[in-house]
Amino acid sequence: xxxxxxxxxxxxxxxxxxxxxxxxxxxxxxxxxxxxxxxxxxxxxxxxxxxxxxxxxxxxxxxxxxxxxxxxxxxxxxxxxxxxxxxxxxxxxxxxxxxxxxxxxxxxxxxxxxxxxxxxxxxxxxxxxxxxxxxxxxxxxxxxxxxxxxxxxxxxxxxxxxxxxxxxxxxxxxxxxxxxxxxxxxxxxxxxxxxxxxxxxxxxxxxxxxxxxxxxxxxxxxxxxxxxxxxxxxxxxxxxxxxxxxxxxxxxxxxxxxxxxxxxxxxxxxxxxxxxxxxxxxxxxxxxxxxxxxxxxxxxxxxxxxxxxxxxxxxxxxxxxxxxxxxxxxxxxxxxxxxxxxxxxxxxxxxxxxxxxxxxxxxxxxxxxxxxxxxxxxxxxxxxxxxxxxxxxxxxxxxxxxxxxxxxxxxxxxxxxxxxxxxxxxxxxxxxxxxxxxxxxxxxxxxxxxxxxxxxxxxxxxxxxxxxxxxxxxxxxxxxxxxxxxxxxxxxxxxxxxxxxxxxxxxxxxxxxxxxxxxxxxxxxxxxxxxxxx
Amino acid sequence: xxxxxxxxxxxxxxxxxxxxxxxxxxxxxxxxxxxxxxxxxxxxxxxxxxxxxxxxxxxxxxxxxxxxxxxxxxxxxxxxxxxxxxxxxxxxxxxxxxxxxxxxxxxxxxxxxxxxxxxxxxxxxxxxxxxxxxxxxxxxxxxxxxxxxxxxxxxxxxxxxxxxxxxxxxxxxxxxxxxxxxxxxxxxxxxxxxxxxxxxxxxxxxxxxxxxxxxxxxxxxxxxxxxxxxxxxxxxxxxxxxxxxxxxxxxxxxxxxxx
Ligand code: HEM
Ligand SMILES: [Cu+2]
Numbered sequence: 001x002x003x004x005x006x007x008x009x010x011x012x013x014x015x016x017x018x019x020x021x022x023x024x025x026x027x028x029x030x031x032x033x034x035x036x037x038x039x040x041x042x043x044x045x046x047x048x049x050x051x052x053x054x055x056x057x058x059x060x061x062x063x064x065x066x067x068x069x070x071x072x073x074x075x076x077x078x079x080x081x082x083x084x085x086x087x088x089x090x091x092x093x094x095x096x097x098x099x100x101x102x103x104x105x106x107x108x109x110x111x112x113x114x115x116x117x118x119x120x121x122x123x124x125x126x127x128x129x130x131x132x133x134x135x136x137x138x139x140x141x142x143x144x145x146x147x148x149x150x151x152x153x154x155x156x157x158x159x160x161x162x163x164x165x166x167x168x169x170x171x172x173x174x175x176x177x178x179x180x181x182x183x184x185x186x187x188x189x190x191x192x193x194x195x196x197x198x199x200x201x202x203x204x205x206x207x208x209x210x211x212x213x214x215x216x217x218x219x220x221x222x223x224x225x226x227x228x229x230x231x232x233x234x235x236x237x238x239x240x241x242x243x244x245x246x247x248x249x250x251x252x253x254x255x256x257x258x259x260x261x262x263x264x265x266x267x268x269x270x271x272x273x274x275x276x277x278x279x280x281x282x283x284x285x286x287x288x289x290x291x292x293x294x295x296x297x298x299x300x301x302x303x304x305x306x307x308x309x310x311x312x313x314x315x316x317x318x319x320x321x322x323x324x325x326x327x328x329x330x331x332x333x334x335x336x337x338x339x340x341x342x343x344x345x346x347x348x349x350x351x352x353x354x355x356x357x358x359x360x361x362x363x364x365x366x367x368x369x370x371x372x373x374x375x376x377x378x379x380x381x382x383x384x385x386x387x388x389x390x391x392x393x394x395x396x397x398x399x400x401x402x403x404x405x406x407x408x409x410x411x412x413x414x415x416x417x418x419x420x421x422x423x424x425x426x427x428x429x430x431x432x433x434x435x436x437x438x439x440x441x442x443x444x445x446x447x448x449x450x451x452x453x454x455x456x457x458x459x460x461x462x463x464x465x466x467x468x469x470x471x472x473x474x475x476x477x478x479x480x481x482x483x484x485x486x487x488x489x490x491x492x493x494x495x496x497x498x499x500x501x502x503x504x505x506x507x508x509x510x511x512x513x514x515x516x517x518x519x520x521x522x523x524x525x526x527x528x529x530x531x532x533x534x
Numbered sequence: 535x536x537x538x539x540x541x542x543x544x545x546x547x548x549x550x551x552x553x554x555x556x557x558x559x560x561x562x563x564x565x566x567x568x569x570x571x572x573x574x575x576x577x578x579x580x581x582x583x584x585x586x587x588x589x590x591x592x593x594x595x596x597x598x599x600x601x602x603x604x605x606x607x608x609x610x611x612x613x614x615x616x617x618x619x620x621x622x623x624x625x626x627x628x629x630x631x632x633x634x635x636x637x638x639x640x641x642x643x644x645x646x647x648x649x650x651x652x653x654x655x656x657x658x659x660x661x662x663x664x665x666x667x668x669x670x671x672x673x674x675x676x677x678x679x680x681x682x683x684x685x686x687x688x689x690x691x692x693x694x695x696x697x698x699x700x701x702x703x704x705x706x707x708x709x710x711x712x713x714x715x716x717x718x719x720x721x722x723x724x725x726x727x728x729x730x731x732x733x734x735x736x737x738x739x740x741x742x743x744x745x746x747x748x749x750x751x752x753x754x755x756x757x758x759x760x761x762x763x764x765x766x767x768x769x770x771x772x773x774x775x776x777x778x779x780x781x782x783x784x785x786x787x788x789x790x791x792x793x
Pocket of ligand 2: 249253300
């Protein structure tokens with residue numbers, strides 16, 4: 001059956017007009033990927049600017065306002081464009097292939113979703129123009145964000161509205177696709193864990209984004225129209241913003257990490273040459289994390305004056321979420337146990353992501369305990385924590401996914417040597433960068449400052465971080481070069497270079513325009529993970 | 535193979551999402567221009583062009599769907615997901631309103647409730663909207679049975695009721711505003727206009743959707759075989775009507791009673 005599929009026109013031979021007006025999920029996926037990656041690099045350059053400034057105490061090269069601007073936009077870009085946006089790329093390209101569909105349920109809506117994301121990107125770029133900066137951090141807490149000194153709040157509000165609208169369109173589309181368009185034989189308990197990852201992600205987006213959309217709409221009205229949502233003098237409440245903000249933004253961290261778990265599961269089972277250990281518990285754990293994720297948000301607000309019983313309650317639920325997370329890590333280890341593990345580049349990235357997530361998660365649990373968190377809240381310890389989970393676990397998983405599906409997407413193999421080199425550079429650079437953040441945070445360095453007192457130990461720790469940051473940046477560059485070089489001069493990729501059992505590998509590389517000309521028939525005991533059976 | 539070539543050109547491009555997307559960019563820019571850049575002329579220009587692009591794009595989009603697309607019946611599930619997220623948007627405003635009502639009950643009752651607030655207007659508005667829920671349901675049944683002219687009549691009645699609702703509501707706002715009860719006065723004013731304002735904006739979106747549906751029913755493109763889009767419009771309208779009960783009881787009853 002595979003031979004019968006006739007490649008007419010791989011995606012990259014399309015004309016410019018076909019790109020701009022495309023409704024093909026593969027092209028849209030690639031457009032998402034490129035946009036995400038470009039903004040990842042922009043956000044990364046801003047981070048390097050901040051690290052250069054922090055190399056020594058005092059003001060060096062970056063003024064306080066510019067520093068605040070860099071930090072605000074760095075946060076927004078890395079979270080909304082990179083850690084969330086990149087999964088839009090994977091979801092678009094892979095969902096229809098993995099469920100055996102020709103496209104998503106609403107291809108034109110999918111295109112509009114991308115252009116809305118693009119519109120948000122234009123607004124993000126407008127903040128580069130002097131006079132239009134936003135400087136109140138990615139969280140945008142009032143009352144500061146409603147103050148003209150904090151920059152152009154309107155642009156901040158529309159960044160959230162537009163990325164949010166794009167995500168809701170995507171969520172509706174992908175959920176409908178997965179619910180209604182699976183090929184016969186692919187059910188809830190035998191579909192790819194990546195599909196569970198992105199579906200739970202999309203459900204969270206659907207339920208959470210409206211909350212942040214409401215919060216920033218109120219912020220806009222307060223700032224420009226003079227309403228009183230966050231004005232205590234007239235009955236408003238600034239803590240309301242924090243509640244609405246975190247009601248989305250805590251679940252949002254699972255938006256970033258659940259698809260990463262999915263990618264890790266695909267890669268680990270393929271390269272351990274075993275079906276995923278405890279598949280059903282993996283599925284249940286993903287959905288449990290998504291659900292409990294909505295019940296922990298006040299762990300970001302332990303010092304905001306919320307009642308004690310709320311602190312205690314959400315401290316419990318925060319620790320509770322460690323259980324399904326632990327199940328996942330246990331099952332990955334179980335999958336590796338007695339597997340015939342092959343250490344190709346994607347596998348290195350996936351294993352790195354698991355280990356770094358372990359550190360990130362283990363620093364998160366004490367943060368969920370008010371007794372500890374009140375001491376380190378808004379310190380570099382928190383910065384270290386979320387860079388372990390985002391800067392490393394999510395980023396490594398995304399790069400692992402790039403290398404893993406690159407042959408399928410481009411039809412070419414990447415260079416293994418360069419890929420492995422990029423992994424080792426990134427993992428060394430990241431740890432040199434992020435581990436000192438935990439230490440300097442514990443010793444009292446607050447986050448979000450462009451300066452710090454002349455304390456010998458702090459200077460050393462900051463200088464180590466800056467060195468690590470440049471090593472990391474070099475590693476990312478190597479990774480991108482490895483991928484681009486593969487595309488230009490790599491060997492031709494076979495349909496299934498990794499001998500995976502999953503449906504997307506049964507198509508030629510790159511997949512033909514229609515994916516499956518006939519709805520694919522999968523074997524009776526279809527299991528997407530594990531050693532190739534067909 | 536020849537078949538596939540034709541197929542390819544037909545399915546994988548559409549020129550309509552892009553203009554809508556550009557409109558989606560221009561509208562926020564227009565709002566920013568008006569409020570933050572203080573450039574009302576630029577705001578008018580960007581807003582006008584943006585709106586025109588969205589209208590043209592959405593019309594072309596629907597036309598393309600009705601001439602070339604297949605109705606696979608996924609629409610109802612999409613509108614279901616969309617309504618869920620809408621409920622949460624309303625929820626944020628309810629939370630703001632209720633929190634202020636509970637935490638500042640005393641000043642609220644003693645000094646924030648305007649004199650001119652009467653319960654008879656929202657009661658009448660409720661009747662209007664609920665009658666429109668009934669008529670749009672009749673329109674759906676008529677269309678299912680293939681009776682386009684009957685469906686058209688019912689949609690027109692629904693739209694008339696929706697417009698009546700909007701006009702009455704706006705005049706109510708003007709009345710209260712002139713009494714000194716504004717968005718800025720206090721949290722009651724803020725919550726009152728925010729809740730009812732967001733609700734009315736949904737009524738207007740519902741009316742626009744109905745106008746689209748009417749256009750395609752009149753031209754015969756929307757019929758009993760291709761009516762998922764209309765069913766979605768109907769579901770959305772029911773949602774707006776049910777939501778009105780919560781909005782009105784919060785904004786007028788919970789907010790306006792002296793307890
Ligand atoms: C079991 C896992 C986790 C636990 C228990 C946990 C706990 C926490 C807590 C309590 C805080 C607040 C610290 C403070 O501000 O004082 C925090 C901050 C944060 N966490 Fe986690 N976390 C976990 C996993 C994750 C994951 C998976 C991500 C992202 C993929 C993430 C991203 C963040 C971010 C971005 C912040 C900082 C937000 C900000 O204030 O700007 N966390 N975490
Ligand atoms: Cu959290």
